[in-house]
Amino acid sequence: MNAAILAIGSEMLGPTRVDTNSLKITTALERYGIALARKSVVGDLLGDLVDEIRYAIARVDFLIITGGLGPTEDDLTREALAAAFGLTLRVEQSIIDKIEARFAARGWKMPDVNKRQANVFVDQQWLPNERGTAPGFHLQVDGGKHVWVFPGVPHELEWMLATYFVPWLEELSGGRSRYRRILKIAGLTESGVEEKLKPYYEHHPGELVTILATSAAIEVHLIGEGDEAAAKAQLATRERELLDIFGQRVFGYDDDTIESVLGALLASRNETLATAESCTGGLLGSRITDISGSSRYYLGGAVCYTAAAKSALANVDAALIREHGEVSEEVAVALAQGIRARFGATYGVGITGIAGPTGGTPEKPVGTVHIAVATADAHHHRKLFSQGPRTIVKWYSTQQALDLLRRVILGAI
């Protein structure tokens, strides 16, 4: 069984947009062992769309279409489908009612153009969208082929995939046949991971294992095939071998992030956290609070962009700053200790550094960052050096700080 993906919208053909939607669809397909034969992007021209839909569906068992369901005149997916498969459009009043209610909730009136989103197909299924205004569709065409149509807005697409598409795949395929296990590693580079994996590769020639470097982790992907019990048993064996190699550097699995792993750890221990950040400007607090329920363990923090703020908000001794400079081990530790005491938290984290591109010196070049974690009776410090633009330095610094905190909590320091 195979599938194709078609993304619709001229904006996807410009120099400014990367397609990430197709990755979400591909992840779902992979789980059920369905091969993706092709993917394509076509602009908002009716004739091109009709041709592309006909070309794609002729080559696969089913087609997934995203985008072109908006309210504006260049959103032509509905019209193209009608032309490609000889379908008739009708107005579904319940959709108009729902869109009007969404606008009313914000105190706005629904613009007339939004009514186009209430067009659905006669004798075909439409899919309510609880995350936005455009419904999706599940069409059966050409004697048994399926066409799934979803909005291109990423969080709407995700909800629709989980609600409609994945359960259908599950039934269609008779259950999963391909399992991916992802181990997430902190504290090593991609080539460091590759190097440590060499003996593993030699022991298991021909097996599917991939290393992937993302901004959030180095990931090792294992693929297990067959029925669930066999595939999972195989993955569990391989995972143990990888844990022997990487130990505490494996911070999580699959959808885990270092923020979510830390959150679960802190919540389970009824412990709390406060932060004092300089060069990361609030990114550490923001990442921690991306996790739902973080108010259970995150008390808050200070963004201390000046020496005066470090003293006023995190009780750092001004003399200490004068002696060692704002970017120093001593000040990072004092930030962690000061903010911990101020909030009465179990742990305090401090970050101070030079995010660049200006502000470096020969002794403290751009990219120099000190991170520290303080507990009631100890503190831990790391000096980092990272290259890249400002936002990368910020991200890497918070990543390392979160990982240092994780290892302090686990006693794996």
Place this chain on the structure above:
Amino acid sequence: MNAAILAIGSEMLGPTRVDTNSLKITTALERYGIALARKSVVGDLLGDLVDEIRYAIARVDFLIITGGLGPTEDDLTREALAAAFGLTLRVEQSIIDKIEARFAARGWKMPDVNKRQANVFVDQQWLPNERGTAPGFHLQVDGGKHVWVFPGVPHELEWMLATYFVPWLEELSGGRSRYRRILKIAGLTESGVEEKLKPYYEHHPGELVTILATSAAIEVHLIGEGDEAAAKAQLATRERELLDIFGQRVFGYDDDTIESVLGALLASRNETLATAESCTGGLLGSRITDISGSSRYYLGGAVCYTAAAKSALANVDAALIREHGEVSEEVAVALAQGIRARFGATYGVGITGIAGPTGGTPEKPVGTVHIAVATADAHHHRKLFSQGPRTIVKWYSTQQALDLLRRVILGAI
């Protein structure tokens, strides 16, 4: 004149790879006024490739193909092109010599498989690759259509585009003929922008104007065509018309972000800023400090995830919190005023709300956020309501807070 892009390789159809090569090609095409009609990705199956190449070239004036030029057996781009256009392959000895020399320079022997990369087409042009082993091709087929073929390795592709493709585009098009101007709008939805643009559309039928909703702004893209002076004059005229329509809602242009616009504004006025955030958890500070040089105007802030922190770090009266609740206009204003006073800043910004998915009540549902800006003698407040996951609520709240601050500074409130 129009073009299509085809990326070849099964690895591009998995759940982990994003296509960024096509953006580099698209950037070059746009400058010379060449429309991209479609792009597609196809795996390593000879029949699929031949079909796709024939389908694509039939629709456009020229086709750009990347990938599938490696030495291994699943690299089938050369064979597919030969089949699609009835071309004959021959071995080019100078390529073998060059590849052998590259390997020898590293002390290695060339594996036999690499010889496949010396296959070129009889009576067609091949393109030396100074960055890797695979040559590219410039084919003329089907009575005047052009097919450009480049390796998929990003830095090799970039070099080949600059060396062969851009000069050809320049000659083909008679020089650069397309200029893009982007206006960035805050405080309106995509359909709100569309609605306001209706009279503009009616005045200028057939002109190229696109609305693009990104997480950071609603963008209106204008395209000017012709020689540089004419195109830029046309863009300036259209831009003035759009400014008449959107006024102060246009916060910036082209690569501007609301953070960068605010930063330039504050720096030019020698004014300073402090922030007190609850539900955004530090994201506001982090966005402000994404701008190089933000230490000139950003003094710092407090992340007040608890009522106690709001009082301790931003001097919010505990009685005020008890009376109105943590999520209220009064507390947002008190956060802005308190943090402003604490830091001695020109402006204070306060944010408090419910990012969800839990914590809502009937009176204060998830997504309710209050933002405030305080100056020495005034304050401004907005109540927001946004739907979506936690990270979207956080982003939207900081976006609106930054825009409120911008308008307060400009006196356009």
